[in-house]
Amino acid sequence: MNEQSTREIWKAVLGELQLQLPRPTFETWLKHTDGVSYDEHQFVVEAPTSFAVAWLERRMYNAIQKTVEKVTDRPLDVVFRVRQGHEAENGSVTSSGQTLELESGQDEIQVKPQAQPPAAFNPKYTFDSFVVGPSNQLAYSAARAVADAPGKSYNPLFIYSGVGLGKTHLLHAIGHAAASRGLAVRYVTSEQFTNDFITSIGNRTTEAFRQRYRSVEVLLLDDVQFMSGKEQTHESFFHTFNDLHNSGHQVVITSDRPPKALALLQDRLRSRFEWGLLADIQPPDLETRMAILVSKAKNLGIRVGESVIELIAKRVHKNVRELEGSLNRMVAQAELMSEPITVQSASRILEELTADTERHAIDPERILEAVSNHFRVGTDSLLARGRTQKIAHARQVAMYLLINELEMTPTQVGRLLGGRDHATVIHGAGKINGEINEDTHLRRDVLSIKEAIFA
Ligand code: ADP
Ligand code: MG
16 A cells, blocks of 8 residues: 555544543654554554553554544554664664665774664653652662763672662663764663573574674663573573673663572672672652652643642652652643642542552453453463463463563463473463564454453
8 A cells, every 4th residue: 555645544543643642642652653554454553662662552552443443444453563773672683773884885884783773762761861869879870870981880780679760761871871872782671681592592593692692882681580590591691791791891780689689590690790889779758759750740741730749759659650650640631631730639640549559450360361361261271281272372371461561570470370380481471472573363362461451
């Protein structure tokens, strides 16, 4: 189908969505998307980052799919993907950097195939947008030092904290700063690292795997606690780490706990982690929480009174992600009702939010139930030994969701699913992870299960 009509369709879809959605939501997530192609089955939408893709899939799939259907008058599936040449998905290489350099006709072509371009990092996670307070000062300063002089100050830098306190934010900030200066940076979650490694064994491409990781100047490894178990993966990371460290390249690692509390980690890897600087992040104090809210409100382009800021900061103190979530919810509500946020409306929303989290707390049972409903297999057969193809497939989808949505470790998932080995879980979840981008059916299955879970 021709490009013009695709673009026009998408323009009409965006027009409709703009009317339905709160402005900040539209501006943040939809404004920078493109409709790129469609056929009789699906309509393909590109977004600038994988964050945007994940967000759109999880939160907007239904609304977008319905609107596309309405505009085109066809029952099309909607597929989101990262804009090509924009972001290296899964840490793989975008071709744009290379072709650009080739086209510029330089004699000495300096291809840095392992680098992720600045756009690979979430544009919202920068040093500028990180609010510094006593609870995160050390981690912040260390991250800055590392970004300014990789391999020179603290190597490795190991940042640890509970969830939602800014670890991923700081990693992306380092990535952004270093990539903008032309350094070869690679951000990867430990899960991606594990999957990547296992896939390379399966495909007999371990040499390419080695090259991919050992040629970077800054390696950012997020959530190392999920690299539990799997001896071979540890071994591989150990060698990667040594190579990078020996060449004076920077390694930054995050975790939900300090190295000594990482029970499943190899001892020699643990001692490597302690070579450099250990920096923890504590939950922010009231003043910092207020400063964070003020900064987030400013980024959203809205005005929120100080008494409302104080109210939210006093009620929500566990982590920054929740703080941000509460604010977003208020903004959305205010936009919908076209009225300003008052202390009354804010405190009502906070109460609803608390009730919501209690009601909607997703637990593993909820995921198992949604999977078994969707595939029409009994929940107990997911836990049992049975191995018909249908059940095995449903079980793998459950593994994938438990890891991705609940951030459970493969070992925990294995235990939950009737005492399976963590390697089985890594294999199962990895299989779904690998197939989901190509297989439209699988993708649709997973999306609709997620909708059931988060409904
Ligand atoms: P973690 O990786 O530790 O679980 P994230 O880095 O994902 O946490 O942070 C969760 C959210 O909170 C993100 O949107 C991030 O931008 C925000 N955030 C955390 N700490 C700060 C901070 N000090 N200033 C501004 N935003 C923050
Ligand atoms: Mg994180």
